[in-house]
Amino acid sequence: MLLFTPGPTPTPEAIRVAMSVPTIHHRTPEFEEIFKIVREKLIKIMNMPEVLMLASSGSGAMEAAIINLCKSHALTINAGKFGERFGKICKAHGIAYTELKYSWDTPASVFDITNALKANPTIDTLCIQICESAGGLRHDIEGIAKAVKDISKDIMIIADGITAVGVEKIDTTHIDALITGSQKAFMLPPGLAMIGLSGAAVTKIENSPKGFYFNLASELKNQRKNTTAYTAATTLIIGLKAMIELIEKEGLEKFYDDTKNRALAVKEALEAVGLAIYPKTPALAMNTVYNEKAKEIRSIAKKKYGVNIAGGQDELKDKLFRINNMGLIAPHEIAWALNAVELALNELGIRDYDGTANRVFVANFFRGEK
């Protein structure tokens, strides 16, 4: 079965092999050496002055960032399931918040955000996704973050980059917490979250420590010494080291270029067989299609052709399908996934099969070759 869901993504064989070593103890010089290497590599990839690794899924890092950085009132952007989660975290912790709600295909506007900030000067934190995975949408994080900092440098910007880190080079100039998780572009099994922090975020965390397991001040103190406050996710960190080394073989730039090239070629192919891309501003992490028969298309792709693509969530559960584009993906695998979608359209009587999806994908993917 080909796993084409936008998280978890399939783990490459080289990484699975790297993780198949006997468990090593986390309080040892051997593990601290591995931790140090990964930490330094992550600081570079995330392009943030400080980075923390937490043994949790991505949502744990979202919670950690909110409780450690928001001291009075949060502004949360809800353009999908994951943006909605920011509000739920605030609620669970009794943190006051204002939510800006958008349809799942619509990115947040700079205007709405700056208006909300002007209306409520107690807001000290903005929580937003870079890619909102519910609808495969890309927010204008660069424009939004800059506009927020123009209003006040003290407003902390928490960016959920769970499906953006490792997908594209992110401009982190105005971001204070950049969150990601192991099971998306890093292609590891789930269970490791990472947070990149700005200098201002570090100061804020150290000045008013908060929480117990997710107390980032105690993690900062430990992780700067290449250890963790509690037992580290040793196996996943070993896998992450192997994955970053795999990416580094051809270079990070190439990794990003391939991701972008493939995202656009897949989009062309889907459109060429008459499918409608759902979000107004598609992210590169996945291709999201709106179709009344999305559920049936996915079911045929899975049962007949061995391709597992994701559906939507909530009301859009059966109306969207999402094809992952994060990580190292072999062109023949995505070509097969697109072919499966086209064959499903044929079977459902939507469009006669003629191999267009594959032809358009391949022509676009290799358009630079001479």
Ligand SMILES: *Cc1c(COP(=O)(O)O)cnc(C)c1O
């Ligand atoms: C996957 C995802 C999450 C949730 O991460 P978990 O690891 O399931 O907790 C959060 N935000 C976005 C944008 C995601 O894609």
